Amino acid sequence: xxxxxxxxxxxxxxxxxxxxxxxxxxxxxxxxxxxxxxxxxxxxxxxxxxxxxxxxxxxxxxxxxxxxxxxxxxxxxxxxxxxxxxxxxxxxxxxxxxxxxxxxxxxxxxxxxxxxxxxxxxxxxxxxxxxxxxxxxxxxxxxxxxxxxxxxxxxxx
Amino acid sequence: xxxxxxxxxxxxxxxxxxxxxxxxxxxxxxxxxxxxxxxxxxxxxxxxxxxxxxxxxxxxxxxxxxxxxxxxxxxxxxxxxxxxxxxxxxxxxxxxxxxxxxxxxxxxxxxxxxxxxxxxxxxxxxxxxxxxxxxxxxxxxxxxxxxxxxxxxxxxxxxxxxxxxxxxxxxxxxxxxxxxxxxxxxxxxxxxxxxxxxxxxxxxxxxxxxxxxxxxxxxxxxxxxxxxxxxxxxxxxxxxxxxxxxxxxxxxxxxxxxxxxxxxxxxxxxxxxxxxxxxxxxxxxxxxxxxxxxxxxxxxxxxxxxxxxxxxxxxxxxxxxxxxxxxxxxxxxxxxxxxxxxxxxxxxxxxxxxxxxxxxxxxxxxxxxxxxxxxxxxxxxxxxxxxxxxxxxxxxxxxxxxxxxxxxxxxxxxxxxxxxxxxxxxxxxxxxxxxxxxxxxxxxxxxxxxxxxxxxxxxxxxxxxxxxxxxxxxxxxxxxxxxxxxxxxxxxxxxxxxxxxxxxxxxxxxxxxxxxxxxxxxxxxxxxxxxxxxxxxxxxxxxxxxxxxxxxxxxxxxxxxxxxxxxxxxxxxxxxxxxxxxxxxxxxxxxxxxxxxxxxxxxxxxxxxxxxxxxxxxxxxxxxxxxxxxxxxxxxxxxxxxxxxxxxxxxxxxxxxxxxxxxxxxxxxxxxxxxxxxxxxxxxxxxxxxxxxxxxxxxxxxxxxxxxxxxxxxxxxxxxxxxxxxxxxxxxxxxxxxxxxxxxxxxxxxxxxxxxxxxxxxxxxxxxxxxxxxxxxxxxxxxxxxxxxxxxxxxxxxxxxxxxxxxxxxxxxxxxxxxxxxxxxxxxxxxxxxxx
Numbered sequence: 003x004x005x006x007x008x009x010x011x012x013x014x015x016x017x018x019x020x021x022x023x024x025x026x027x028x029x030x031x032x033x034x035x036x037x038x039x040x041x042x043x044x045x046x047x048x049x050x051x052x053x054x055x056x057x058x059x060x061x062x063x064x065x066x067x068x069x070x071x072x073x074x075x076x077x078x079x080x081x082x083x084x085x086x087x088x089x090x091x092x093x094x095x096x097x098x099x100x101x102x103x104x105x106x107x108x109x110x111x112x113x114x115x116x117x118x119x120x121x122x123x124x125x126x127x128x129x130x131x132x133x134x135x136x137x138x139x140x141x142x143x144x145x146x147x148x149x150x151x152x153x154x155x156x157x158x159x
Numbered sequence: 160x161x162x163x164x165x166x167x168x169x170x171x172x173x174x175x176x177x178x179x180x181x182x183x184x185x186x187x188x189x190x191x192x193x194x195x196x197x198x199x200x201x202x203x204x205x206x207x208x209x210x211x212x213x214x215x216x217x218x219x220x221x222x223x224x225x226x227x228x229x230x231x232x233x234x235x236x237x238x239x240x241x242x243x244x245x246x247x248x249x250x251x252x253x254x255x256x257x258x259x260x261x262x263x264x265x266x267x268x269x270x271x272x273x274x275x276x277x278x279x280x281x282x283x284x285x286x287x288x289x290x291x292x293x294x295x296x297x298x299x300x301x302x303x304x305x306x307x308x309x310x311x312x313x314x315x316x317x318x319x320x321x322x323x324x325x326x327x328x329x330x331x332x333x334x335x336x337x338x339x340x341x342x343x344x345x346x347x348x349x350x351x352x353x354x355x356x357x358x359x360x361x362x363x364x365x366x367x368x369x370x371x372x373x374x375x376x377x378x379x380x381x382x383x384x385x386x387x388x389x390x391x392x393x394x395x396x397x398x399x400x401x402x403x404x405x406x407x408x409x410x411x412x413x414x415x416x417x418x419x420x421x422x423x424x425x426x427x428x429x430x431x432x433x434x435x436x437x438x439x440x441x442x443x444x445x446x447x448x449x450x451x452x453x454x455x456x457x458x459x460x461x462x463x464x465x466x467x468x469x470x471x472x473x474x475x476x477x478x479x480x481x482x483x484x485x486x487x488x489x490x491x492x493x494x495x496x497x498x499x500x501x502x503x504x505x506x507x508x509x510x511x512x513x514x515x516x517x518x519x520x521x522x523x524x525x526x527x528x529x530x531x532x533x534x535x536x537x538x539x540x541x542x543x544x545x546x547x548x549x550x551x552x553x554x555x556x557x558x559x560x561x562x563x564x565x566x567x568x569x570x571x572x573x574x575x576x577x578x579x580x581x582x583x584x585x586x587x588x589x590x591x592x593x594x595x596x597x598x599x600x601x602x603x604x605x606x607x608x609x610x611x612x613x614x615x616x617x618x619x620x621x622x623x624x625x626x627x628x629x630x631x632x633x634x635x636x637x638x639x640x641x642x643x644x645x646x647x648x649x650x651x652x653x654x655x656x657x658x659x660x661x662x663x664x665x666x667x668x669x670x671x672x673x674x675x676x677x678x679x680x681x682x683x684x685x686x687x688x689x690x691x692x693x694x695x696x697x698x699x700x701x702x703x704x705x706x707x708x709x710x711x712x713x714x715x716x717x718x719x720x721x722x723x724x725x726x727x728x729x730x731x732x733x734x735x736x737x738x739x740x741x742x743x744x745x746x747x748x749x750x751x752x753x754x755x756x757x758x759x760x761x762x763x764x765x766x767x768x769x770x771x772x773x774x775x776x777x778x779x780x781x782x783x784x785x786x787x788x789x790x791x792x793x794x795x796x797x798x799x800x801x802x803x804x805x806x807x808x809x810x811x812x813x814x815x816x817x818x819x820x821x822x823x824x825x826x827x828x829x830x831x832x833x834x835x836x837x838x839x840x841x842x843x844x845x846x847x848x849x850x851x852x853x854x855x856x857x858x859x860x861x862x863x864x865x866x867x868x869x870x871x872x873x874x875x876x877x878x879x880x881x882x883x884x885x886x887x888x889x890x891x892x893x894x895x896x897x898x899x900x901x902x903x904x905x906x907x908x909x910x911x912x913x914x915x916x917x918x919x920x921x922x923x924x925x926x927x928x929x930x931x932x933x934x935x936x937x938x939x940x941x942x943x944x945x946x947x948x949x950x951x952x953x954x955x956x957x958x959x960x961x962x963x964x965x966x967x968x969x970x971x972x973x974x975x976x977x978x979x980x981x982x983x984x985x986x987x988x989x990x991x992x993x994x995x
Binding site: 045047048049050051052053055078079080081083084087088125128129131 | 433436437442443446482483485486489490493521522524525526557558560561563596
């Protein structure tokens with residue numbers, strides 16, 4: 003089970019955080035701070051896995067973003083790398099050649115996609131098509147056209 | 160939730176009604192009520208959420224939420240409200256409950272809404288119920304009826320919702336009410352229903368306490384395994400895994416053939432193309448199946464043999480060059496490690512591990528090293544030279560994580576021949592790292608290895624010093640006690656004892672006289688004091704008075720805790736008793752020390768010591784005790800006296816154990832009248848020398864009085880030939896002192912003469928300054944020492960340079976050049992099998 007997932011830039015700015023285990027706010031900040039310091043200090047050729055406290059940390063760097071997950075002791079690390087890769091693929095398909103700016107300006111969409119992919123720390127839907135279909139349906143819901151049409155009909159707009 | 164167009168119409172019209180009616184001054188509650196039931200309800204909810212999120216203080220947030228809860232409560236308490244309104248209210252209530260403010264009045268409404276209302280409202284009702292009601296809540300009983308009706312209905316959506324609700328609300332008592340229906344749905348036409356039914360069944364299985372119901376449910380589950388839809392099968396596999404983990408493994412072992420079949424179907428590509436993940440079919444289910452097979456076959460040879468075939472096939476199919484495939488290979492290897500695999504399977508695993516180790520990716524190297532230790536445990540004869548090369552490379556790798564994993568591997572393959580080098584490597588790493596949990600881990604590993612494999616006491620002494628200097632606050636005093644015990648054993652050795660005593664004494668004397676006395680870690684002080692008291696007589700140039708003064712000086716050190724002070728005091732007493740001449744300064748130093756001290760225990764001991772020093776006749780009495788071999792520990796010579804006393808109805812003796820609870824105050828256990836106790840002890844103790852009694856552990860005896868009472872019936876003079884286990888030693892209740900025997904490890908022994916504190920750094924400098932050629936040679940020697948004692952497929956024969964690091968290396972190689980033969984100290988072939 004994933005305990006948490008963090009996305010942060012090379013300058014140490016946190017872009018996205020998703021926690022699947024309850025921690026008080028202070029502790030979350032502490033964990034984030036410590037992990038950021040450790041991961042940013044690592045060189046490019048180093049291993050993608052490390053052990054920290056009682057967790058296994060799996061991280062990968064895509065362009066200027068670090069994707070970092072914490073998993074339990076008995077989880078398969080390579081599989082977690084695949085989950086991260088799947089998430090990046092989804093973002094790429096949705097935003098079209100995703101870059102860090104897309105995630106900064108549309109962070110809520112990034113969270114929605116992550117929620118469709120992972121649930122309770124476990125992977126929920128592996129099919130790219132299904133996830134993107136669900137996101138498209140969500141987008142449709144958010145459109146306000148229907149309200150505007152109704153107001154127009156009544157002659158108020 | 161899909162809003163239909165008509166819904167929007169209705170809502171927009173409603174909003175205008177409220178907009179108009181609010182102008183005519185309706186009451187606030189009504190307007191809010193109508194607001195809630197309209198399109199602007201969404202706006203209202205949004206505003207509420209925004210307001211709460213931007214609240215400046217907890218108080219403000221609390222006010223906002225409480226206001227909202229009041230409004231919702233008012234609306235819900237009105238009779239005859241529309242389900243739509245209830246729906247909106249429940250959403251608000253859900254949000255408030257999520258924030259942590261209980262909305263118990265809304266629970267009933269949630270249950271009611273799930274019962275009535277259209278499908279959207281039913282969904283909200285179920286959602287609210289599942290969040291509000293825990294399994295202990297009695298309102299769940301009200302929901303059961305609804306759940307039952309929904310599961311039996313013909314509408315697929317209803318069935319699904321009912322089944323989902325089962326996982327949240329059903330507890331152990333309610334299981335029989337729903338389990339039958341759930342099992343029925345396992346055969347439904349729609350795949351989604353079957354999947355939900357399996358998951359509901361999982362919940363029922365976990366809750367069920369009745370063995371019979373578990374069995375019947377498992378039978379149904381077996382049938383599901385052969386379902387046509389793979390997602391249902393996946394759900395069934397997950398359920399099995401949970402059952403196996405929480406309940407008995409043997410319940411599901413007969414399912415292994417079907418699991419194997421499923422795996423076969425997957426890897427043969429029988430699934431549709433939509434389940435392919437980067438050209439690997441359904442890797443998540445494959446990995447789950449492998450893990451489940453590992454759980455089921457663990458420990459059983461026959462079952463393990465049956466899964467061998469499928470593991471081999473999986474490994475073969477996973478030969479594609481995709482990262483996911485590596486994940487599957489990794490899982491296979493982990494499974495092979497977990498079960499009792501036949502040797503050819505382990506060979507196959509080893510081949511895959513070699514591929515991992517040789518790859519250029521650091522990730523795969525790391526994982527290779529991680530699983531290598533597991534594989535090596537299984538295979539006797541496998542650690543070939545190329546593996547050794549790779550492991551050596553990993554040790555030098557700049558990546559710390561890899562380094563750590565390799566140290567773990569070395570820990571596993573450690574045996575008496577290479578324990579010195581392995582421990583040295585570990586301590587090197589220890590000195591570089593700052594992470595305390597890591598340090599603790601490594602320290603315990605080093606201690607374990609030294610305890611298990613090494614019999615060289617000199618090495619233990621040196622390693623211990625190094626260890627204590629780096630990690631003083633991590634090693635416990637129990638470990639120090641263990642080491643003291645071992646050293647004591649070493650001292651009493653016939654031929655090497657004196658040599659060891661000389662070495663130990665000189666080491667610790669040098670430490671104590673060094674200028675860096677204030678830096679000495681506390682446990683090291685304890686160890687030095689004890690050892691010096693034992694073996695100072697071996698040192699020619701150290702007189703008793705010098706030693707005593709030194710010990711007094713140690714006593715004054717600010718770093719000493721009470722424990723250490725007691726230790727030093729015992730050592731002083733020991734020394735005083737052993738020899739006659741006492742330095743003039745000692746009594747005055749001790750008196751000064753006594754004045755400063757607050758702890759009653761320390762004061763008592765110092766008093767004892769002072770009296771001992773000042774009155775030599777007590778000492779002579781002690782030293783003249785007869786050398787008794789057979790000790791009557793049951794005190795049978797007193798039996799007659801005891802019998803008479805008991806006949807006079809006096810209460811029998813209660814051992815100290817039963818008094819323990821009565822001593823609440825520290826000072827309670829301290830006897831202020833020292834010398835009456837002392838005289839009593841004189842009569843009882845029958846050890847030959849004070850030294851033995853010092854080292855005797857404080858063990859509370861099984862009640863001796865009853866034993867002797869019994870024996871008095873049989874034989875008068877019941878002599879046992881057991882060695883004394885002193886309950887009271889001459890030094891009084893020194894239990895905390897005698898238990899201080901740590902199990903720290905020891906390092907390689909270096910020559911006695913050079914042991915300044917900077918010794919640890921000297922060999923590091925040595926290595927770093929060597930030339931490239933020397934470096935290679937070093938590498939080879941290090942490799943030799945690290946893998947000594949581990950069985951190798953081919954042997955390397957190279958001339959080993961005699962550097963001090965590898966002075967005592969030994970290898971169990973079969974082909975040897977004559978030069979190597981000289982270095983052999985430890986040629987024990989039987990270790991080949993037992994250690995790897």
